[in-house]
Amino acid sequence: MLQLIARRFVFALVTLWAVSVVVFTAVELLPGDACQAFLGQMAQGQRLDNCRSRYQLDQPAQVRYLKWAKGLLAGDLGQSIKRDKPLKEIIGPRFRNTVILGLSAALLGIPMAILLGAIAALYRDQRVDIWISGIAIFCMTVPEFITGTLLISFFAVWLGWLPGIVIMRADAPLLEVLSNIVLPVITLTLVMVAHIMRMVRTSMINVLASEFVLMGNLKGLPRWQLVLRHALPNALLPAINLIALNIAWLMGGVLVVEVVFNYPGIGRLSVNAISDRDFALVQAIALLMASIYIGLNLIADLISLLLNPRLRNQQGAG
Amino acid sequence: MSSPLLTTEDLSIGYVNDQAEPVAVISSINLTLGRGETLGLVGESGCGKSTLLLALMAYQKAGLQRLGGRLEFLGEDMVAMSARDLQKLRGGQMALIPQNAGQALTPTMRIESQIFEALRLHSNLGMAAWRSRSIELLERVQLARPGEMLKRYPHELSGGQQQRVAIAMALAGEPDLLLLDEPTTGLDVTTQVHVLDLLRDIVAETQTAMIYVSHDIGVISAVCEKIAIMYAGELVELGEKQQLINQPAHPYTQGLLDSIPKLHQSRLPVGMEGRQPQPGLRDFSSQCVFLDRCGHAQPICEQSKPGLLKLPGQAVKCHFGEQTLALKDLATGSQVAKPEGFSKVVLQVSDLCVSYDRPSLKRRIMGDKADLTVQDIAFEIRQGEILGLVGESGSGKSTLLKTVAGLQQPLSGSMVLNEKFDLSYAVGKRAPECQQRIQLVFQNPDASLNPSHTIEEILARPIALYFGGSESAISEEIDQMLERVNLPVAYRHRYPGQLSGGEKQRIAIARALVAKPDLILCDEITSALDVSVQASIMKLLLRLRDESQLAILFVSHDLAVVNALADQVVVLQQGRIRESGRVYDVFSSPEHEYTQSLLASVL
Numbered sequence: 001m002l003q004l005i006a007r008r009f010v011f012a013l014v015t016l017w018a019v020s021v022v023v024f025t026a027v028e029l030l031p032g033d034a035c036q037a038f039l040g041q042m043a044q045g046q047r048l049d050n051c052r053s054r055y056q057l058d059q060p061a062q063v064r065y066l067k068w069a070k071g072l073l074a075g076d077l078g079q080s081i082k083r084d085k086p087l088k089e090i091i092g093p094r095f096r097n098t099v100i101l102g103l104s105a106a107l108l109g110i111p112m113a114i115l116l117g118a119i120a121a122l123y124r125d126q127r128v129d130i131w132i133s134g135i136a137i138f139c140m141t142v143p144e145f146i147t148g149t150l151l152i153s154f155f156a157v158w159l160g161w162l163p164g165i166v167i168m169r170a171d172a173p174l175l176e177v178l179s180n181i182v183l184p185v186i187t188l189t190l191v192m193v194a195h196i197m198r199m200v201r202t203s204m205i206n207v208l209a210s211e212f213v214l215m216g217n218l219k220g221l222p223r224w225q226l227v228l229r230h231a232l233p234n235a236l237l238p239a240i241n242l243i244a245l246n247i248a249w250l251m252g253g254v255l256v257v258e259v260v261f262n263y264p265g266i267g268r269l270s271v272n273a274i275s276d277r278d279f280a281l282v283q284a285i286a287l288l289m290a291s292i293y294i295g296l297n298l299i300a301d302l303i304s305l306l307l308n309p310r311l312r313n314q315q316g317a318g
Numbered sequence: 319m320s321s322p323l324l325t326t327e328d329l330s331i332g333y334v335n336d337q338a339e340p341v342a343v344i345s346s347i348n349l350t351l352g353r354g355e356t357l358g359l360v361g362e363s364g365c366g367k368s369t370l371l372l373a374l375m376a377y378q379k380a381g382l383q384r385l386g387g388r389l390e391f392l393g394e395d396m397v398a399m400s401a402r403d404l405q406k407l408r409g410g411q412m413a414l415i416p417q418n419a420g421q422a423l424t425p426t427m428r429i430e431s432q433i434f435e436a437l438r439l440h441s442n443l444g445m446a447a448w449r450s451r452s453i454e455l456l457e458r459v460q461l462a463r464p465g466e467m468l469k470r471y472p473h474e475l476s477g478g479q480q481q482r483v484a485i486a487m488a489l490a491g492e493p494d495l496l497l498l499d500e501p502t503t504g505l506d507v508t509t510q511v512h513v514l515d516l517l518r519d520i521v522a523e524t525q526t527a528m529i530y531v532s533h534d535i536g537v538i539s540a541v542c543e544k545i546a547i548m549y550a551g552e553l554v555e556l557g558e559k560q561q562l563i564n565q566p567a568h569p570y571t572q573g574l575l576d577s578i579p580k581l582h583q584s585r586l587p588v589g590m591e592g593r594q595p596q597p598g599l600r601d602f603s604s605q606c607v608f609l610d611r612c613g614h615a616q617p618i619c620e621q622s623k624p625g626l627l628k629l630p631g632q633a634v635k636c637h638f639g640e641q642t643l644a645l646k647d648l649a650t651g652s653q654v655a656k657p658e659g660f661s662k663v664v665l666q667v668s669d670l671c672v673s674y675d676r677p678s679l680k681r682r683i684m685g686d687k688a689d690l691t692v693q694d695i696a697f698e699i700r701q702g703e704i705l706g707l708v709g710e711s712g713s714g715k716s717t718l719l720k721t722v723a724g725l726q727q728p729l730s731g732s733m734v735l736n737e738k739f740d741l742s743y744a745v746g747k748r749a750p751e752c753q754q755r756i757q758l759v760f761q762n763p764d765a766s767l768n769p770s771h772t773i774e775e776i777l778a779r780p781i782a783l784y785f786g787g788s789e790s791a792i793s794e795e796i797d798q799m800l801e802r803v804n805l806p807v808a809y810r811h812r813y814p815g816q817l818s819g820g821e822k823q824r825i826a827i828a829r830a831l832v833a834k835p836d837l838i839l840c841d842e843i844t845s846a847l848d849v850s851v852q853a854s855i856m857k858l859l860l861r862l863r864d865e866s867q868l869a870i871l872f873v874s875h876d877l878a879v880v881n882a883l884a885d886q887v888v889v890l891q892q893g894r895i896r897e898s899g900r901v902y903d904v905f906s907s908p909e910h911e912y913t914q915s916l917l918a919s920v921l
Contacts, residue, residue, distance in 0.1 A: 211416060211418060211422045212423060214416075215414070215416055215423070215424075217408070218372075218375055218377060218409065218413075218414045219408065219435070219487070220404075220406060220407070220408040221435070221439065225435075229427070229435075234425060307426065308426070309425065309471040309473065309474075310471070
């Protein structure tokens with residue numbers, strides 16, 4: 001068991017290292033460098049050389065990668081030439097905002113999705129199921145910038161209950177952030193719930209048809225005990241990794257939603273960084289996103305190890 | 319006489335389509351069971367025996383419903399019972415022991431929580447007493463180290479242990495009636511004997527009544543006093559065990575008994591022609607349900623449905639119940655002439671060792687030997703000879719078969735085909751002639767025939783691959799082959815899904831035969847089939863062997879089948895040959911302890 005966990009951790013670290021190399025190389029391969037991007041039309045002659053030597057861009061790529069990687073290990077993301085600030089200061093508060101947004105959506109969405117999926121499976125092909133599944137398919141097919149826009153026009157423009165766009169500073173206090181994220185969270189939740197709910201429903205239907213559920217019935221178990229203790233844990237096993245993928249996807253969805261709602265998070269920052277050609281910032285965000293992806297998958301693996309006794313006592317083999 | 323434990327009156331279960339009449343899956347079941355009585359329900363797959371067993375707990379699988387009839391337990395109408403009362407009854411006074419305990423135990427829960435649950439629901443014990451009671455129960459089912467077992471998860475137990483846990487769980491509510499759904503079908507024969515002994519003990523000690531469903535009349539007669547025979551959803555015969563087996567009155571019962579291969583007589587069992595009608599395809603409400611396959615059918619069988627004719631100690635649903643009893647023409651299968659051994663050796667295996675282990679670096683340095691799955695195997699098969707390879711699961715018989723087929727590399731030893739071809743290469747590296755001369759037939763034809771190819775395509779492939787030839791020549795060959803395996807030529811345009819299990823297995827055999835092999839490897843090819851179908855496949859194999867002087871390596875766990883079919887037998891245990899020789903010699907005077915225990919386990 002411990003060996004298995006250790007192995008997963010090592011895999012995660014190796015992947016992370018590989019990602020850092022890929023991200024670094026990708027930015028290297030782009031035409032021009034940070035100084036050219038920063039100086040724009042004036043990027044020539046002495047000025048360019050000065051800039052390059054100031055930010056040590058004149059050193060070979062391997063050396064710069066090692067420096068960058070060393071900085072990362074020490075928690076230093078580097079410096080934005082464009083914004084002339086440590087990246088940590090730029091990313092920090094926005095990352096917090098995005099995490100708040102994503103976390104709220106996940107905390108609201110995942111339990112709801114599991115509940116709805118289970119209900120839909122229990123009342124398979126009956127009216128409840130048809131409604132839940134129908135709405136889910138609708139939510140899945142409509143892209144979030146449309147959902148977001150529809151929500152804005154309904155709740156903000158038409159009813160006037162909620163602010164349509166988020167107007168706040170990136171480093172606003174937590175309370176202010178929370179009061180601003182209702183519509184973005186709903187937008188994110190809708191799509192996510194739909195995906196996870198469909199998965200839970202399918203997996204629950206399979207489990208309900210299994211022999212141990214039949215056995216539970218014939219053992220005289222009341223229905224809700226049968227569902228909660230026997231069926232649901234087994235139905236969730238195959239869903240866990242999908243849920244992790246969905247949360248990771250959430251980071252991508254966040255990008256669109258943040259732009260639609262003008263929310264000061266990492267998604268909007270990355271859009272800006274790309275249009276500004278702020279290479280260092282793009283690099284840092286890409287690495288951050290990748291770490292989140294890898295981290296979530298690692299957590300999902302660990303949870304399925306925890307819930308699935310069959311995986312648990314494989315002695316790290318295979 | 320006290321009131322009966324369980325009675326059914328005209329119980330029918332089926333499904334309702336939108337348009338048509340309701341379709342009965344089981345119809346007009348009349349059963350009475352007294353306290354402490356044991357009844358075996360025997361029938362082939364699809365006869366509705368499992369549906370009936372669930373129906374006796376007032377449970378129907380999704381899509382099925384009760385179409386009519388009564389069901390009473392201890393004088394109480396179970397149909398009218400509330401869900402809560404039914405929950406009290408199920409797992410309490412009547413408990414089910416499932417077919418496949420491995421899948422009937424919840425994989426994410428420890429054994430203890432599953433037994434505790436049964437105790438919580440169906441006993442008056444307080445929480446403090448659950449553990450000691452659970453240990454008692456596990457000791458009752460002779461499970462070693464019960465305290466440790468409680469902490470385990472289902473997958474950490476062997477098949478036999480899982481089945482014992484399922485029995486212990488059923489006993490938790492101190493039931494008056496145990497319902498068993500083929501509880502030993504997935505187990506090895508020696509384990510099966512232990513489980514059956516245990517069940518007999520429990521019944522004798524606690525006066526628990528039992529209804530035992532199985533396709534295996536041998537198993538049933540080992541534990542039950544009465545036997546009921548089911549066919550196409552109806553009870554066709556019911557009687558005391560000895561009487562029913564010695565004097566079957568229904569033509570179906572007779573046919574069923576005749577199709578069972580027996581260990582003490584080396585004759586081929588007689589198969590039954592035709593197949594069991596499926597529910598809904600035809601209305602049997604005014605006809606005998608066995609009409610199509612019955613050798614004694616008269617016009618009256620087509621005009622009216624026979625009622626249950628009561629004979630002393632026996633009841634039979636046949637117009638001619640009394641006559642067939644007298645008529646019973648002791649159908650005896652042909653005595654198999656076992657050839658004395660032809661000169662040419664088709665397969666020679668010597669000193670064969672196979673290992674699935676990839677030796678680790680450390681072991682290679684230390685010079686440790688790899689774990690051998692099979693070792694020191696030596697045997698030969700001659701032309702026109704059938705060699706039976708028997709053993710329990712894990713004995714290495716499939717590994718051996720795979721190695722001969724070239725799907726698994728041997729570690730050492732030699733395999734020689736036709737005294738010249740070396741078979742120690744993987745199948746892809748063997749000479750084309752080698753590939754063609756060894757053909758394989760698998761256990762499960764559902765998995766081995768491509769469902770999206772027609773029979774024609776399935777059979778044409780090997781012909782084109784090995785011999786080529788014009789389309790018309792291939793086509794003619796397919797026709798001939800279908801005839802040889804007793805299938806209508808018209809089947810060539812069908813898909814495997816449109817064939818019955820036995821017919822599919824015939825196609826699988828035909829596919830092997832069109833390659834004109836010298837050696838056919840058969841991996842449990844009759845295990846997935848009903849006995850009556852098994853008998854006809856066995857007959858086919860023997861005929862084909864005689865016609866083409868085939869050598870056949872026949873892997874099976876069923877000693878009786880091997881006894882009826884094979885000339886030579888090899889007994890495997892834990893990867894080693896324990897005994898080998900002519901079937902008659904080995905089975906009539908087994909020398910090795912293991913062979914003796916295997917033979918003793920055959921029911």
